[in-house]
Amino acid sequence: MIVQDVINCLHDLAPLHYAEDFDNVGLLVGDKSMKVTNVLVTLDTLEAVVDEAIEKDCNLIVSFHPIIFKGLKKLTGKTYVERVVIKAIKHNIAIFSIHTALDNALQGVNDIICNRLGLVNKQILIPQTGTIKKLTTYVPKANAQELRAALFNNGAGHIGNYDSCSFNTEGMGTYRGNEESNPAIGEKGVLHEEEETLVSVTFLKHLESKVVSALFKTHPYEEVAYEITTLDNTNQMIGMGMIGELENPMPANDALSFVKTQMNASSIRHSELTDKPVKKIAVLGGSGAFAIGAAKGAGADLFITADLKYHDFFTAENQIVLADIGHYESEQFTKSFLVDYLSKKITNFAIILSVTNTNPVKYL
Structure with missing residues (x-):
C-alpha cells in the first residue's frame, strides 16, 4: 500500500472537506505515492515522535494536530516546527494531519x-452548514431509473436514516443540435421533443466528483444539462x-x-x-x-x-x-481511536501507537 491508500481510509472516516477553513489538514510532508512500511499514530508530531518513527521503521506519521499550521518562509532548523520538517524530509517520512476534519466527524x-x-x-x-448539495438534471424518461440507480450507488440521495431519496417530475424537453452535434436521440439540425424526467437528489459535498462522474457516465445525452446548488440546510451528522x-x-x-x-x-x-x-x-x-x-x-x-x-x-x-x-x-484518546480504526482497515503493515507524551503542559 502507498501513502494515498492510508489517506483514503482516513478520508472515509473524516473527509477533509469538512475541516475548518483556518486549519491545515492533509499530507503536510512527503510523497503520496510512496510505499508505506509502517504507520506511527500520534497527537502531535514533535522531534521525539520523528525519532520514534525512525526507530520503529515507520515512514508515515498520522498526526492529529498539524505540525505546519502557518506558512513556513525558511527551513533553517531555528524552530521546533522547522526541525521536525527537516528531519522528516531527511529520513523520507511522510506526515499527515487530520485535525478538525476528525473534530467535525460524527464518530470523531x-x-x-x-x-x-x-x-x-x-x-x-x-x-455544520454548507455541506449539503443538490443536483438537478433532465434525462429521457426511459433512462431515469438507470440514472437514479447510478447516482444512489455513488452516495447521492442519502438523508439521515434514509437512502435512495429523490424527487422526479415529468415534462417535455426540446433541443436542436448544430452540424457539429452528435445527438443520441433525434437528428442534428432538427428540433426534437423528448419526454424527460427532472431528477433531483441531494448529496454531501465531498461526494461531488463521484456523483458528477456517475451522471456523465450514465446519462445518454451528448450534452448533459444539470445544476448543482449548495443548500443552507444544517447537517445533523457533521x-x-x-x-x-x-x-x-x-x-x-x-x-x-x-x-x-x-x-x-x-x-x-x-x-x-x-x-x-x-x-x-x-x-x-x-x-x-x-x-x-x-x-x-x-x-x-x-x-x-x-x-x-x-x-x-x-x-x-x-x-x-x-x-x-x-x-x-x-484529545489524548484520539490517537488510540485512530490506531484501532486503521488496524481494522489495514493488515499489510503495522499501525503503531506512539508512546511519546507530547503534552507541553506540566503540573506540580
Whole structure:
C-alpha cells in the first residue's frame, strides 16, 4: 500500500472537506505515492515522535494536530516546527494531519469523549452548514431509473436514516443540435421533443466528483444539462462538539470528579457549581470557548472543553458549569481511536501507537 491508500481510509472516516477553513489538514510532508512500511499514530508530531518513527521503521506519521499550521518562509532548523520538517524530509517520512476534519466527524473526537463518559442520546452540538448539495438534471424518461440507480450507488440521495431519496417530475424537453452535434436521440439540425424526467437528489459535498462522474457516465445525452446548488440546510451528522445525557444524573461536584477520572485529567478548572443535578453534558475537544453559547442554548448542565480564559468563566452565569480539563487531556484518546480504526482497515503493515507524551503542559 502507498501513502494515498492510508489517506483514503482516513478520508472515509473524516473527509477533509469538512475541516475548518483556518486549519491545515492533509499530507503536510512527503510523497503520496510512496510505499508505506509502517504507520506511527500520534497527537502531535514533535522531534521525539520523528525519532520514534525512525526507530520503529515507520515512514508515515498520522498526526492529529498539524505540525505546519502557518506558512513556513525558511527551513533553517531555528524552530521546533522547522526541525521536525527537516528531519522528516531527511529520513523520507511522510506526515499527515487530520485535525478538525476528525473534530467535525460524527464518530470523531467528541464522540470519543461522549463514549468515555457513557453518554446516551448523542447529537452534534453545532451542525455544520454548507455541506449539503443538490443536483438537478433532465434525462429521457426511459433512462431515469438507470440514472437514479447510478447516482444512489455513488452516495447521492442519502438523508439521515434514509437512502435512495429523490424527487422526479415529468415534462417535455426540446433541443436542436448544430452540424457539429452528435445527438443520441433525434437528428442534428432538427428540433426534437423528448419526454424527460427532472431528477433531483441531494448529496454531501465531498461526494461531488463521484456523483458528477456517475451522471456523465450514465446519462445518454451528448450534452448533459444539470445544476448543482449548495443548500443552507444544517447537517445533523457533521459539526463541532456533541451533547448527550448521563443515564443517571449526578450532583455537579460528583460529575466533575467522574469526568476527571474518565478523562484522566490532572486537574479541572471550572466555574461556580450549580445546585441542579448534571444530566445533559456538552463536550468539545480542544479550544471550545466559542461554543459556550451553543452549550447553554442546548440546555447543557455541564460543558467540558479546554483553553478557557478568565472571563469565559463569567459567562456561565449560574446556568451551566464550565469545565476546562486541558487541551491535551480532551484529545489524548484520539490517537488510540485512530490506531484501532486503521488496524481494522489495514493488515499489510503495522499501525503503531506512539508512546511519546507530547503534552507541553506540566503540573506540580
